[in-house]
Amino acid sequence: MNRSWAEPWKIKMVEPISVTTREHREAAIVEAGYNTFLLKSDDVYIDLLTDSGTTAMSDRQWAAMMIGDESYAGARSFYKLVEAVHDVYGYEELIPTHQGRGAEHILSQILISPGDVIPGNMYFTTTRYHQERAGGTFVDVIIDEAHDPTSMHPFKGNIDLDKLAAVVEEFGAERVAYVSFETNVNLAGGQPASMANIKAVYDYCSQRGILVMLDATRAVENAYMIQQREAGYEDSSVASILSEITSYSDGATVSSKKDNLVNIGGFLAVRDPELARKARALLVAFEGLHTYGGMAGRDMEALAEGIREMVRTDDHVRSRVGQVEYLGNRLIKFGVPVVTPIGGHGVFLDAARILEHLDQDEFPAQALAAAIYVDSGVRGMERGIVSAGRDPLTGENRRPNLELVRLTIPRRVYTQSHMDVVAESVIEVFNNRESIGGLTFTYEPEDLRFFQARFAPIAQDA
Numbered sequence: 001m002n003r004s005w006a007e008p009w010k011i012k013m014v015e016p017i018s019v020t021t022r023e024h025r026e027a028a029i030v031e032a033g034y035n036t037f038l039l040k041s042d043d044v045y046i047d048l049l050t051d052s053g054t055t056a057m058s059d060r061q062w063a064a065m066m067i068g069d070e071s072y073a074g075a076r077s078f079y080k081l082v083e084a085v086h087d088v089y090g091y092e093e094l095i096p097t098h099q100g101r102g103a104e105h106i107l108s109q110i111l112i113s114p115g116d117v118i119p120g121n122m123y124f125t126t127t128r129y130h131q132e133r134a135g136g137t138f139v140d141v142i143i144d145e146a147h148d149p150t151s152m153h154p155f156k157g158n159i160d161l162d163k164l165a166a167v168v169e170e171f172g173a174e175r176v177a178y179v180s181f182e183t184n185v186n187l188a189g190g191q192p193a194s195m196a197n198i199k200a201v202y203d204y205c206s207q208r209g210i211l212v213m214l215d216a217t218r219a220v221e222n223a224y225m226i227q228q229r230e231a232g233y234e235d236s237s238v239a240s241i242l243s244e245i246t247s248y249s250d251g252a253t254v255s256s257k258k259d260n261l262v263n264i265g266g267f268l269a270v271r272d273p274e275l276a277r278k279a280r281a282l283l284v285a286f287e288g289l290h291t292y293g294g295m296a297g298r299d300m301e302a303l304a305e306g307i308r309e310m311v312r313t314d315d316h317v318r319s320r321v322g323q324v325e326y327l328g329n330r331l332i333k334f335g336v337p338v339v340t341p342i343g344g345h346g347v348f349l350d351a352a353r354i355l356e357h358l359d360q361d362e363f364p365a366q367a368l369a370a371a372i373y374v375d376s377g378v379r380g381m382e383r384g385i386v387s388a389g390r391d392p393l394t395g396e397n398r399r400p401n402l403e404l405v406r407l408t409i410p411r412r413v414y415t416q417s418h419m420d421v422v423a424e425s426v427i428e429v430f431n432n433r434e435s436i437g438g439l440t441f442t443y444e445p446e447d448l449r450f451f452q453a454r455f456a457p458i459a460q461d462a
């Protein structure tokens with residue numbers, strides 16, 4: 001018999017949430033311009049917008065916050081964080097930032113010169129934004145399977161070495177600022193890279209003097225997938241797999257609001273002291289002094305504990321990913337098209353297949369996210385043509401193959417019953433999908449448009 005797992009924690013404090021009426025939600029989505037980012041959280045029942053900063057911290061983390069050292073310089077809490085990052089990720093030099101994009105900003109500014117290219121395994125919105133702001137051009141070198149929501153490839157986050165070699169050949173190694181290697185690729189659906197691929201990319205790059213910088217934001221989830229799927233790792237701990245992943249890199253940016261189990265924080269970590277010196281010079285201008293960057297002492301305490309907790313035993317990540325799989329498998333059972341295999345941090349609904357009657361220019365994923373919200377108060381996020389934005393050179397919409405709604409599961413926050421409610425709502429909306437119409441922009445911001453864009457339904461007779 002298959003035995004069940006359960007969460008490796010019990011609940012000590014609860015935060016009430018309440019369900020609203022359909023009429024209330026219909027008014028709220030209009031007020032939010034059909035953008036779930038613009039909804040007030042009080043109008044949301046089950047919030048699956050993001051797994052970023054939405055974690056429930058442990059009693060140990062809350063206790064650690066009480067002993068935060070708020071000294072301006074040289075705080076004890078900083079050194080505790082340096083030790084945790086070194087022990088768990090293996091990097092010597094730590095540059096603490098307010099969150100992931102702070103680290104991406106600094107990394108892009110110190111490594112990218114105008115005209116450089118940055119190959120990477122599918123883009124991430126803020127990462128590419130900072131790369132472009134620094135004058136670089138991002139080039140997608142992820143394997144083709146990542147762009148196919150139905151592919152069952154176990155490592156859809158892998159870099160295609162032939163594509164990478166073609167970029168290096170075309171531009172020359174000296175124009176490659178670094179390889180941007182994301183673990184458990186967010187926009188591909190939370191899909192991992194294999195250890196064999198991570199190592200092969202690092203070997204290829206180090207032979208040519210090209211740096212490999214990980215986006216290790218969800219590296220623990222990637223390590224767990226390697227344990228589950230890659231031959232030779234079934235008996236290794238997630239902690240040891242994580243150490244091996246990071247050993248094949250020159251540094252990493254991390255949004256600590258995900259794997260690291262805190263509500264705010266992030267860091268850039270590198271091995272090279274000279275690179276760290278350059279990063280710290282910018283850190284003091286844009287974030288804060290080099291021993292706190294963008295965080296209070298108490299935040300660094302909670303983060304240091306979160307980093308240790310995420311890999312103290314494998315039970316945490318097993319139940320975290322297990323909950324995502326539980327939701328995904330329920331939806332698959334009822335025929336709802338989702339990205340497969342089920343990812344590490346969320347279930348990604350395939351809006352292109354669900355709303356086949358809508359053109360991509362009618363923003364099917366945006367419309368589907370709004371429809372699910374109206375049905376039940378469950379909030380997801382568009383990850384398709386709106387998130388992809390416009391090409392800065394041509395001004396044309398980028399048209400990603402993946403037109404998705406992400407139902408992202410916060411860590412240690414919701415129960416299996418919440419997942420059942422979510423599944424039932426998505427199934428109901430799926431069964432009534434023909435009634436969902438397309439959307440058009442009423443306001444389109446220039447940069448990172450998905451955050452604040454506003455929409456209206458396309459008139460039926462248009």
Ligand code: PM9
Binds near residue numbers: 049050100101125
């Ligand atoms: N990710 C997410 O919901 C939060 C904002 S949505 C743009 O998935 C990766 C892989 C991320 C990420 C944020 C960041 C930026 C970098 N890399 O949000 O600045 O998923 O801490 O991190 C979000 P910060």
